Each structure stands twice: as C-alpha cells, then as structure tokens.
Amino acid sequence: MDTLNEVTEKKEAKKKSCLQPAPKVLVSCRGLDGKNNVLAVGYCGNCSYDPPMVMVGIVPSRYSYKLIKESGCFVVNLVDRRYKDTFDYLGSHSKRDGDKLAKMNVKLQDGKKVNAPILPDCPVNIECTVVDSIVTGSHEMFIGKVEYVHADAGIADADGNIDFSQINFL
C-alpha cells in the first residue's frame, strides 16, 4: 500500500487555465451572410450526457463569436496530429485579416442538421445547436445540444461507438 507519509512539497501556482490537459478542437461556424469560419478552441468540454451537450468558450473579440451568436449553431471538430499545422494557423490568424481557410486549403462540407460546415479532414465532427450561453469572464460559454455526430467509418463500430484510441490527438 502507498504510504501517505511521503509528502510532496507544494507551492502556490498561477490560476489562469490551470485545468490541464485542455482539449484542442477546431470550431467551425457560418454567419448569416453564408461565410464560413474556423477557430482553435481549448475551452471546451462535455457538459451533459442526457441530453448530450458540449460547451465551447469563445472570446467576444473573435471574428467567429458574432457568427455563432447570430446563427445559433457551431460544429466541434476533433483534431488529429496530422492536422497540426492547420490547427496552429487557424488558432493564430483571424478571418478579419484575410481568408485563412483558403490559405490553408481547409476542406468544408455542409452539416447535416445545422447551418455550419464540418471539417471532413477531422475524424469526428459534432454538430450543435446553441441552447444557452453564459458569460463567465473572458469567455462566453456556448452550450450546444449535440444534434449529429459524424465519425470516420474506420473508427466507429456498427452501433456508432467511436474508438477514440485510434485518434492521435494533438
């Protein structure tokens, strides 16, 4: 049995983003003008399994913020290591400054249930409708009801269970 007598020394550390590891997802969205955008998001998580819901935290200054606000939907795309360069670019460039999707040759497909694009090069795409949002501070947390989940055929079984161990997450 482990002994509790060996005490690790502790000291106070920074509070900001102290919950780690953080997911690294790409959130895709579409404005009412039909223009698409994608940004990198680390403030993201499951927040209900019945009904299935996920949340994403978006800083209001992001170009994508207005698109999600006005459309009421978004897609969470899980990212494989092979997509790292694209993830990094989309997370460090704003659509405000140019067409970053064209620059990185990002493939898009229409969602099945929501009016936002999915990224077919990502292994899992989670289509969501915004049912609520909470301004927590720096971020507005958008609560998304999961409307449809796409998974690469090779990683999902006949019942739709995803084998997440086959994804090399960033």
Ligand SMILES: Cc1cc2nc3c(=O)[nH]c(=O)nc-3n(C[C@H](O)[C@H](O)[C@H](O)COP(=O)(O)O)c2cc1C
């Ligand atoms: C690893 C990583 C995590 C990020 N997490 C978030 C996040 O949770 N929320 C957010 O609003 N921006 C986040 N960003 C920053 C946006 O992706 C970045 O500002 C992007 O350029 C915004 O694009 P847009 O202005 O076209 O919407 C993150 C960036 C990186 C690299």
